[in-house]
Amino acid sequence: MFRYASQRRIMNPEIFYQRYIENDFEQFYVQKRFEDICKQFLIMKNQQGEMEEPFEAIGKYYYDLPKEHKNGEFDVVTKDDRGYAFYEAKFREAPVSNAMVEKEIQQVNMTGLYCYRYGFFSKSGYDEDISRSDVVKYTLDDLYNEKKLTLKIIDRAILAFVWFRLANQTSLTATQKMGRGWSRPS
Incomplete structure (x- = not known):
C-alpha cells in the first residue's frame, strides 16, 4: 500500500530518509505545494490588513494567445480596486534574476490585462537588486x-x-x- 514500506521497517531512519524521502519531498511534493503556500500567505496578509491594496479575489490566471502560438499560466493573481497583481512562485535552487523578472512581466503584458503590481516568491532569494517600484519580492524568511x-x-x-x-x-x-x-x- 505504501511505497518503500518494507524498507522503512528495516532501515535506519536517517538512511531511509536520505535514500527515499529527501529528494522526492523537496523536488516534487513541496514544489507543487509552494504555490498554495504563497497564495495562503497573501490571503493571511489581506485578512490582517497588511496588503497595500486589499484584494477581493485571488486565483490562477491561464492565458491562450492562438495568433502568437503561446499559452501559459500565472501562479497567483489578485484583483482589487486598482486592477490586477500577478505573483509568480519560484521554487528553484537558483536565485531569481532581474532577467527572469523582466521575462515574467513581459508575459503578463502580452495578455492585455492591466497589471499594476508584480510579485515574486523565491525559495532561493534574488541574485540582483530588482529596483522596480511595481515589483514586490518575498523569500522563505517572509513566508515563515x-x-x-x-x-x-x-x-x-x-x-x-x-x-x-x-x-x-x-x-x-x-x-x-x-x-x-x-x-x-x-
Whole structure:
C-alpha cells in the first residue's frame, strides 16, 4: 500500500530518509505545494490588513494567445480596486534574476490585462537588486513568521520544511524532517 514500506521497517531512519524521502519531498511534493503556500500567505496578509491594496479575489490566471502560438499560466493573481497583481512562485535552487523578472512581466503584458503590481516568491532569494517600484519580492524568511503561520493554514509537513530550510539543518533528526514529532526549539 505504501511505497518503500518494507524498507522503512528495516532501515535506519536517517538512511531511509536520505535514500527515499529527501529528494522526492523537496523536488516534487513541496514544489507543487509552494504555490498554495504563497497564495495562503497573501490571503493571511489581506485578512490582517497588511496588503497595500486589499484584494477581493485571488486565483490562477491561464492565458491562450492562438495568433502568437503561446499559452501559459500565472501562479497567483489578485484583483482589487486598482486592477490586477500577478505573483509568480519560484521554487528553484537558483536565485531569481532581474532577467527572469523582466521575462515574467513581459508575459503578463502580452495578455492585455492591466497589471499594476508584480510579485515574486523565491525559495532561493534574488541574485540582483530588482529596483522596480511595481515589483514586490518575498523569500522563505517572509513566508515563515511564527506570529502569522499556523498549522491550521499550512499543513504540518510544509511548515516543517520551511522551518527546516531556515533552521540549522544538521540538528534535525530524520523523524523530525518527515514531520512526526516536529517541534520548534526553544
